[in-house]
Amino acid sequence: MSKPATFDVARIRQDFPILTQTVRGKPLVFLDSAASAQKPRVVIDAMRNAMETQYANIHRGLHWMSERTTEAYEAVRDAIAVLMNASDRHEIVLTQSVTGSLNLMAHSYGRGVLQPGQAVVISGMEHHSNIVPWQMLRDERGIELRVAPITDAGELDLAGFEALFADGKVGLVSITHMSNVLGSVTPAERIVQIAHAHGAKVLFDGSQAVVHRRIDVQALGCDFYAWTGHKLYGPTGIGVLWGRRELLERMPPFLGGGDMISSVSYEKSTWAEVPHKFEAGTPPILEGIGLKAAIDYVQSIGYDAIAEHERALVDRALAKLSAIEGVTIIGRAQDRGGVVSFTLDKAHAHDVATLLDRQGIAVRAGHHCAEPLMRRLNLDSTARASFGIYTTLEEIDVLADALTRVREFFK
């Protein structure tokens, strides 16, 4: 699937209707894709087309509209299985978001499989969505929460990580595959080797990673992998949890309701097979159809080309931003994706973001839903530029020039 020669960012930009917008009289420079990516026309069209031509509730509808919509929705499960190289489409659980996937894990695996006295390991650079569900589990079930240290460069401290397994209590590692603040990609294969050597399972939060590189769950050897659709150019409202079938089968349901049952009586209900056991209620039908279109779109470009383009963007951003007096790049991991956090000596990150916005540039500023990481770095906030397939090298230059002006303005 290697086709960098055909990667034409100008053509790709034509696929995203929003990119022709102006903001405050300036052309939009959208550098906030790590929070949520923009949507290509194929995604917008797929969702609108479904609503205009074939929409109905799915599963068990005995009419034409329902059958067509069921087919269209279930196709996303196959597309996801191929995207992640899962061996079995039944291992793909569709949720509302990655937060939904992680909460499903904390409830179902945490309360149904883990035992009080066991421990869950996270890292020092998690998003709140991979901290809080485990805290709630800890407080309710007496399951210990351990935090693997990170280095000053923003990489996982592997020795510190491995030390957490010494007492044999760790049952699960739930860890980011790529930091939303630092861009650091964690050494997934080593994490899995270490965890498995100590009898622990591994869940990756791949919300950022899946945007930037091909995820092969069989090659990684992990046990669970969660991500969200809206960062991969798909709609909001749909998330993914992949899990090994034998593990999903051992887990009790999380939410109860329609669609997740085999039979219901007042005395007893029995559960549907995986993955439907975990999919109570009317699912995100239109979102699934949109995500299928987004995955097809990403696959048509190819991860090799995407990764190469992003490497060029990150290299340019690191070179350009570090050259500006007073700018400090936060996070210097060797292996990293298209996210660059920085601080400016003379101005708070919120002021930087507002003054960049005045110049048409959208970045994010704050703690990025990672307060413990901010404390580890002795920071209150950073500004963050994050890139998508439609980001251009020229936009990085515009950011650098605008940031130079902000520094000058605050001098």
Added chain:
Amino acid sequence: MAVDTPVDSFDDLRDLYQEVILDRGRKPRYGQRLEAFDATAKGDNPMCGDRVQVWVKYAEDGRIAATGFDARGCAISIASADLMAETVQGRDKSDTRALFAAFREMARTGVCPHCEAGLADPMQKLAPLSGVHDYPSRVKCATLPWHALIAALDGTKEASSE
């Protein structure tokens, strides 16, 4: 682009960041804890991480004699805290509450509701912050120190800008 011109007027950046805000944000005049105080409260905006603590000393007649603050946050929040500390000197609690109500209205709408009436002078002083109304996510930066001040006057310990 403007960067290459020898003199950058920054006109496009000044609507919110007027000189007084840059100056007060950089070198606040009231940005210290009071050695002797009668009331204090903290303000916290959990959405963005801004934090402020305000100290108040009353005169014998109950008016505000001195205000100091310690803020961690952006230029808007620090400048707002500093202008607030200056404007509330010599005011009693009910005056201060009325001033906050007017300020909050101005921060939200950009219009100074009582600038013609009794609050004309203090509201003129606070007017440079009226630009935040165009940035809904930044309105709370400007109002957080006021929430902390009112909490101190009310004798509560914590305020949130929510």
